[in-house]
Amino acid sequence: MDATDVKFGLPALERDGQRWTTVRGDLRFSTHFQPIYSLSHRRAVGHEALLRAQDGAGNPVSPLQVLASAAALGELLEVDRVCRWLHANNFASQRRGDHWLFVNVHPAVFARGPQRGTRAFFNHLSEETGLKPSDIVLEVTEEAIGEDERFGQAVALARELGCLLALDDFGAGHSNFDRVWNIRPEIVKLDRSVVRRAAQEPRVARVVAQMVSLLHECGALVVCEGIETLDEGYLALESDVDFVQGYLFGRPAPDLCDIEGPLDPLEAVWQRFDEQHVRAERCYQERLAPYLHALGNAAGWVATGRSVEEACRPFLALPAAELCYLLDERGLQVGHNVTSARFEGQLGARFAPLADARQARWAKRPYFRRALENFGRVQVTRPYLTVHGARLCVTASVSLRCRGQVLVLGGDISWEGE
Structure with a gap:
């Protein structure tokens, strides 16, 4: 390794030992890596490089302190590139197979x-370490987007x-999808706070x-990010997340x-998924079965000419049933x-302004479309x-034919607390 790279x-x-370190001022820098796993591939597909710094007495110094000590942009640029140079060399010296460096x-x-000099720096880094730009994922935080007019140029250069670009800490603070559309990142990293809350609150988990x-x-x-418990790992899998990172899967080393x-x-996460999926599906079917059966019977009675009020009385007698309604083949409420x-x-x-639904059109609702696509079979x-209120429900629906006209009967079921 060259003593010093004068150009940069x-x-x-x-x-x-087997790893590279470097000294800047009175601090010694080294690299730790935390693995990032693909849930589907069931193996690590990348590592995030993390700075570790020590003072002359061997006391740890946080990365935030290191960056805070760089007052001017030129100094900050130097610290940032020193870290990437160090991380890239440590990664390249032990890399195995196709693998991302975050x-x-x-x-x-x-x-x-x-x-x-970003372009020249990356060219130099690639030449010296053998890493291709496609091996590197650049993590940028949300607050950087839109706060500097040159940000778009930086994205284009990357x-x-x-x-690859990764939008970091998404969901922390004032996150919004406008930033995702602006940067069009290949990867988005959900903030630890989102994962922690979603693992505790089913409503938040559905939103995630x-x-x-x-x-x-x-x-x-x-x-x-920040997966520490099996519950959080299961939440990630259940939410269809692609990759996971956190102490549960590996500490920085x-x-x-x-x-x-x-x-x-x-x-263990996959085993929990297998067990929970079977159990949840069984509970789901058992809970819905009387409602689906009752709505199917109601559709049969409506088809013979009975009123919706009379036909749906057994359905509405069930504990979580809320309301029933009839739609024509265009989705207009009858x-x-x-x-x-x-x-x-x-x-x-x-919510009184929404109470009268006569002549409302529900043609875009999934329960209407699915009922028409699966004639005579109850859908949910x-x-x-x-x-009708700020709460969750599910809708059971079934198509039928009455006096030559195709109709869809719908029934809403409260889903609060699930």
Whole structure:
């Protein structure tokens, strides 16, 4: 290793056993790596490089302190590149197979670096370490986006070089999807706070699953950071997250983990999924069975000419049934809602403007479309927010034919507490 890289002001790298370290001022820098696992591949697909610093007495110094000591942009740029240089060399010296190196980039350095030699630095790093730009994932935090007019140029340069971009800490603070659309990252890392709360609150867990789905539609793979418990690992898997990172799967260490073969905690997460899926599906079917049976019977009676009120009376007598309604083949509501006594007592003034649904059109609702696509077979939706109040419900629906006309009978079932 060259004593010093004069062109970029990079200090000498020194051997400490099998790993590289470097000294800057009175601090010694070294690298720790934390593995990132693919849930589907059941193996590590990358490592995040983390800075470790010690003062002359061997006391640890936090990375935040290291960055805070760099007052001017030029000094910050130097510290940032020294860290990436060190991490890249440590990664390259023990790399095995196709594997990503995730490196954090300071927002100011990312935005202003293109005017200060970013392209030349990456070319030099690739030549010296043998790493391709496509091996490197640049992690940038949300607050960097849009706060500097040069950010767009930096994103364009990173793409031109061939690096992947990861949006870090998504969900912390004032997150919004506008930032995802602006940067179009290949990877989004969900903040630890999102995972922790979702593992404790089923309602939040459902929102996280939808968030992951939307991020996928935006073209991004999703990492759950900070996974520490089996419950959090299971939440990530259940939410269709692509990658996981956290103490449950591996603590930061100087050496890369073994990227081959399954990991015990990962296998435990999959075992929990297998057990929970079977149990949850059984409970789900058992809970819904009387409602689906009652709605199917009601559809048969409506088809013979009985009124919705009379046909749906057994359905509405069930404990979680809320209301029934009839739609024509265009999704237009025929008549008014028929409500259960329990639900009638819960209706308040806050949503009164939505109470009268006569001639409302529900053609875009999944329960309507699925009922038409599966004629005569009772369908059921995922939990969703009912327009009759700020709470969750599921809708059972079934298509029928009455006097030559195709109709859809729907029944809403409260899903609170699930």
